[in-house]
Amino acid sequence: MFDTALTSADLIFLAKGAGMTIFVTAISVTIGTALGILFGVIRVQLGAVLATPLTFFLDIFRSVPLLIQLVLANAFMGMVLRLQLSGFTIACMVLSLYTAAYCTEIVRSGIDAVPATTRRAARSLGMSWLQDMRYIVMPLATRVALPSWIGLALGVMKDSALVYVVQVTELLKSTQILITRLQEPLFLLMICGAFYFLISFPLARFGGYLEKRWSND
Amino acid sequence: MIEIQNVHKSFGPLEVLKGIDLTVQRGEVVTIIGGSGSGKSTLLTCINGLEPIDSGKILVDGVEVHAKSTNLNKLRQKIGIVFQQWNAFPHLTVLENVTLAPRKVLGLGKAEAEAIAEKQLKHVGLGEKLTTYPGRLSGGQQQRMAIARALAMSPDYMLFDEVTSALDPQLVGEVLETLKMLAEEGMTMICVTHEMAFARDVSDRVAYFHKGIMAEIGAPDQIFGNPQHPETQKFLASVR
Numbered sequence: 151m152f153d154t155a156l157t158s159a160d161l162i163f164l165a166k167g168a169g170m171t172i173f174v175t176a177i178s179v180t181i182g183t184a185l186g187i188l189f190g191v192i193r194v195q196l197g198a199v200l201a202t203p204l205t206f207f208l209d210i211f212r213s214v215p216l217l218i219q220l221v222l223a224n225a226f227m228g229m230v231l232r233l234q235l236s237g238f239t240i241a242c243m244v245l246s247l248y249t250a251a252y253c254t255e256i257v258r259s260g261i262d263a264v265p266a267t268t269r270r271a272a273r274s275l276g277m278s279w280l281q282d283m284r285y286i287v288m289p290l291a292t293r294v295a296l297p298s299w300i301g302l303a304l305g306v307m308k309d310s311a312l313v314y315v316v317q318v319t320e321l322l323k324s325t326q327i328l329i330t331r332l333q334e335p336l337f338l339l340m341i342c343g344a345f346y347f348l349i350s351f352p353l354a355r356f357g358g359y360l361e362k363r364w365s366n367d
Numbered sequence: 368m369i370e371i372q373n374v375h376k377s378f379g380p381l382e383v384l385k386g387i388d389l390t391v392q393r394g395e396v397v398t399i400i401g402g403s404g405s406g407k408s409t410l411l412t413c414i415n416g417l418e419p420i421d422s423g424k425i426l427v428d429g430v431e432v433h434a435k436s437t438n439l440n441k442l443r444q445k446i447g448i449v450f451q452q453w454n455a456f457p458h459l460t461v462l463e464n465v466t467l468a469p470r471k472v473l474g475l476g477k478a479e480a481e482a483i484a485e486k487q488l489k490h491v492g493l494g495e496k497l498t499t500y501p502g503r504l505s506g507g508q509q510q511r512m513a514i515a516r517a518l519a520m521s522p523d524y525m526l527f528d529e530v531t532s533a534l535d536p537q538l539v540g541e542v543l544e545t546l547k548m549l550a551e552e553g554m555t556m557i558c559v560t561h562e563m564a565f566a567r568d569v570s571d572r573v574a575y576f577h578k579g580i581m582a583e584i585g586a587p588d589q590i591f592g593n594p595q596h597p598e599t600q601k602f603l604a605s606v607r
Contacts, residue, residue, distance in 0.1 A: 265454070267450065267452050267454050268454045268456065270417060270450070270454070271450065271454035271456075271513070272456070272468075273417065273443070274415055274417060274443055274446075274447075274448045275443065275467075275468035275472065275516065275517070275520060276440050276441070276443040276444040276468060276472040276520065277440070277468060277471065277472055278440050281471050281472070285467060285471060286456055289458045290456075290457070290458055293458065364458070
C-alpha cells in the first residue's frame with residue numbers, strides 16, 4: 151500500500167523514547183503522589199486558612215504552563231544556583247511538583263469525602279489518629295480519589311512530552327527526530343500515538359479493574 | 368463508676384449542658400430522655416472525650432476524662448459507644464469491622480480477634496453475615512454490627528446515642544432486643560433514647576433532660592407514673 155523507510159532500528163529508537171517517557175512518568179508520579187498525600191493530609195489538618203501558603207505555592211505549579219516551568223527551572227538551577235543538574239533530573243523535579251500540586255487537591259477531596267461520623271466511630275473504638283488515617287480514612291479516600299488520580303497519571307504521562315525542552319529525548323522527541331530524517335510525519339505520528347496508547351491502556355484498565363472490585367463492597 | 372460533676376458545655380454562644388451531675392454505678396442501666404437540643408447526646412460524647420467540656424469533671428473509674436494527662440485512646444477501650452448513624456466501615460466485611468479495633472488497638476492476633484468477633488456477632492444475631500459487606504445489610508443489621516464492634520473491645524461501659532432513631536420502624540425492635548439482652552447480662556449502660564416503653568422496661572433509673580439541665584431523675588415507675596417536674600409532665604404527655 152505504501153513504502154516506508156522506517157527500519158527496525160528506528161522502531162527500537164522509538165521504543166527507547168517510549169521507555170524514557172515511562173521512566174520520567176513513573177518517577178514523577180511516584181514522587182508527586184507521595185508529596186501529594188503528604189501535602190493533602192497537611193492541608194486537611196491545617197484547614198483552608200492556615201494552609202494558605204501551601205495552597206498558594208502549589209497553585210503556581212497548577213497555573214503556570216508546564217513548558218514555562220521547565221525552562222525557568224532549568225535556567226534557575228543552572229544560572230542562579232549554579233547546579234550542574236541533568237535535564238532528566240530537572241524534568242523529574244518539575245513534573246513531580248506538578249503532579250504533587252494536582253494530587254494534593256485529589257487527596258484533600260478524598261479525605262473530605264470520608265464522613266466525620268465514620269472517623270468519630272473509629273476514634274471512639276480507641277484508635278489513634280494515625281490508625282484512623284491508615285485503616286479507615288486512606289482506604290476510603292483512595293476509592294473516591296482513584297478515578298481522578300488515574301486521570302492525573304495519564305495526563306502527566308502525556309504532558310511529559312514537554313521535557314524535550316530540557317534535552318530529554320522521550321517518545322515525542324524521538325518521533326520528531328525520525329520525522330526530520332524520514333519525512334514521513336503522518337505515519338510516524340501514528341506509530342507514536344500507538345505507543346502512547348499502549349502505555350496508557352494498562353493503567354486505565356487497572357483503574358477500571360480496581361473500581362469494579364471495590365464497588366462490590 | 369462514671370461520675371459526672373457539674374459539667375458545663377457550650378457550642379459557641381449556645382450553652383447545651385448547664386451543670387450536669389450524674390453518677391452511674393457498675394451494672395446500672397440509666398436512660399436519658401428529653402426533647403431534641405436538651406443536651407443528652409452531647410453528654411454521651413463528652414463522657415468518652417470526643418467532645419471537650421468547658422467546666423466541671425467527668426470521672427470514669429476515677430480517671431478524669433478531660434485531664435491533659437489522660438490517654439483518651441486507652442480510656443475509650445473501656446467505654447463503648449454506638450451512635451444514631453451506625454457508621455459501618457464500608458470497605459471492610461462485617462467480621463473485619465469487628466476485628467479491626469481488637470487487632471490494632473488491643474494488639475490481639477488474628478485468630479483470637481476473630482474468635483471474639485464471631486462470638487459477639489452471633490450474640491447480636493449476625494453469625495451468618497461474617498463475610499458480607501455492610502452495604503448489603505439492613506439498617507438494623509448494621510446497627511447490631513456496630514454494637515458487636517463496640518462489645519468486641521470488652522468495654523466496661525456502653526453508651527447508646529439514640530441508636531434506633533435512624534431506623535425504619537420495623538427494624539427498631541431487633542435493635543432494642545439486643546440492648547435489652549445486654550442490660551439483662553449486667554452491662555453498665557447509659558442510653559439516650561426516644562423509645563419510652565424501652566426506657567421503662569430496662570432502666571434502673573430514668574433521667575429527664577430539659578434545655579441542658581437534668582430536670583428529674585428517678586426509678587422508671589416514678590418518672591413515668593408520677594413525674595414531679597412540670598417539664599417532665601409536659602414532655603411525657605406530649606410523647607404518649
